[in-house]
Each structure stands twice: as C-alpha cells, then as structure tokens.
Amino acid sequence: xxxxxxxxxxxxxxxxxxxxxxxxxxxxxxxxxxxxMNAIHRALVVMVEALRNGNKIISCGNGGSMSDAMHFAExxxxxxxxxxxxxxxxxxxxxxxxxxxxNDYGYEYVFSRYIEALGxxxxxxxxxxxxxxxxxxxxxxxxxxxxxxxTVALTGKTGGIISNIADIEIRAPFSEFADRAQEIHIKVIxxxxxxxxxxxxxx
Numbered sequence: 001x002x003x004x005x006x007x008x009x010x011x012x013x014x015x016x017x018x019x020x021x022x023x024x025x026x027x028x029x030x031x032x033x034x035x036x037m038n039a040i041h042r043a044l045v046v047m048v049e050a051l052r053n054g055n056k057i058i059s060c061g062n063g064g065s066m067s068d069a070m071h072f073a074e075x076x077x078x079x080x081x082x083x084x085x086x087x088x089x090x091x092x093x094x095x096x097x098x099x100x101x102x103n104d105y106g107y108e109y110v111f112s113r114y115i116e117a118l119g120x121x122x123x124x125x126x127x128x129x130x131x132x133x134x135x136x137x138x139x140x141x142x143x144x145x146x147x148x149x150x151t152v153a154l155t156g157k158t159g160g161i162i163s164n165i166a167d168i169e170i171r172a173p174f175s176e177f178a179d180r181a182q183e184i185h186i187k188v189i190x191x192x193x194x195x196x197x198x199x200x201x202x203x
Contacts, residue, residue, distance in 0.1 A: 027180045028187070030173040039170045040188055043152045044195040046168065050124045050150065051200055056088035058119060060111040060140050061128030064182050065154075066093055068189055069128055075193045084201050092140075111140035121148040128185060129153070130178040132160020132171075141165050154188060156181030 047057055057076065059069035069091040076089035092098075092114045101110045115125065125144040129137040132155035141162055144151045153166035156175065163169045172184035 023175075023180060024183050027173050027175060027184060031184050036170065039168055040191055043168045043170060044192055044199075046150045046152065047124050047126075047192065047196055048199045050122060051087055051196065053122055054088075055120065055122040055124070056090065057124045057126060058090055058092065058115065058144075059126040059128070060092040060114075060137060061154075062134055062136065064178065065128040065130060065134075065185070066091070068154075068182065068185055069093065069126065071186075072126060072189045072193065076196065080190075080193045080197050082197055082201060084197060087196065087200060108135040108139055111136045112143035115140055115143040115147065115149075119144055119147040119149050123147070123149045125149050125151045127151065127153045127162065127166065129160065129162055130156040130172070130181040130185075132157060132162040132169075134162075138162055138165070154185045156184075 050057060057073070059072050060066070061069040070093050073089040073091040076087040078086070092111050097114060098110045101107075101113045105113065111127075119125070123144075125140060127137045127141050127144075132153070137153075138161050141151050141153065142165060145165065150168075151166040152168045152170070153162045154170050154172070155162055156172040156178065158174070159169055159171050163171065170188055172181035175181060
C-alpha cells in the first residue's frame with residue numbers, strides 16, 4: 001500500500017518567520033530598562049500590600065488582553081511555580097455579566113459595572129489595553145479610582161488616555177501591531193506573579 005503525503009505550498013518564508021522573533025527580541029531589549037523595572041516593582045509592591053491586607057486584585061482587558069487578564073488571575077488563585085495558599089485575584093471575564101451589561105448599558109461599561117459591584121477601597125485593578133484607549137478599560141480605571149482602589153495599567157503605543165489616569169502605567173515600546181505589546185505584557189505579568197508568589201509564600 002502506497003501512502004502519498006501532500007506537502008502544500010505556502011507563501012510564508014522562513015525569513016518572515018524569523019522576522020517575528022527578531023522583532024520580539026528588539027522590542028524586549030528596548031523595554032528592558034531601569035524605568036520599566038521600577039514601574040513593575042512599584043506595581044508589585046502595591047499588589048503585595050493589597051493581598052497582605054486582605055484585599056483582592058481584579059484584572060480586565062479585551063481579546064488577547066482578556067486572556068492575559070484571566071491568566072494573571074488564575075495563576076494567583078491557583079498556582080504559578082511554588083506551593084502556597086490561594087490568593088485573591090479574579091478577572092472580569094464572566095460571559096453572562098459581559099453580555100448582560102453590553103446589552104443593557106453598552107460594551108464600554110462591561111468592566112466598570114463589575115468594579116462598581118465588587119471593587120473595594122484597598123483593592124487593585126490591573127487594566128490591560130495595548131492602545132491605552134480602550135473605552136471599557138478607561139471606564140474601569142475611572143471606576144476604580146472612585147472606589148479608592150489602586151490602579152495598574154499595561155499599555156502600548158503612546159499609552160493613550162489610560163496613561164494619564166492610572167496610578168502606575170507599564171508601557172510596551174511603540175509598535176504598529178498589538179502582538180508585540182502583548183508579548184511584553186505577558187512577560188510583565190509573569191514577573192508580577194512570580195514576585196507576588198515569592199512574597200506571599202507562606203501556606
């Protein structure tokens with residue numbers, strides 16, 4: 001029996017694939033400076049302090065940034081690298097909440113409405129927007145500010161409106177497409193999770 005294997009012809013070259021990794025490397029090198037490390041450390045201090053005081057971290061974002069927000073929360077309520085107690089973190093990603101609020105009030109309020117319901121003074125909001133101009137994340141930051149929560153923002157491009165209203169902004173280097181910013185954001189998220197886990201390692 002002869003089995004024929006079809007090898008399709010694709011237009012993407014190995015050089016184009018390599019370009020993704022070269023660009024990502026350059027963006028990471030650009031980001032890796034003392035100002036950004038200081039901003040990440042400030043965010044870490046704020047988050048650790050909130051959790052130590054019995055408060056929680058709420059995260060939000062759209063699309064891939066929602067996936068990052070969910071990943072951040074589950075690594076804290078679950079486990080990242082080390083065995084320790086569960087930590088109070090949750091993402092705004094319940095589809096019933098999002099579809100309800102989007103239908104009744106508009107998509108720009110899907111995150112802020114949640115903050116109005118569950119945000120408390122001393123909590124932390126982690127808002128993620130690769131443009132810094134996502135209206136629903138902007139509204140979430142504003143709602144958190146009104147609740148006297150601490151606000152940490154992961155942004156990109158020019159930082160947008162969010163850069164002016166968040167307590168701490170961590171901005172990925174300017175790039176045309178969102179994926180380069182998202183790659184920086186996930187590294188920042190992992191650094192924050194690792195730091196939180198090490199600081200709160202008592203089970």
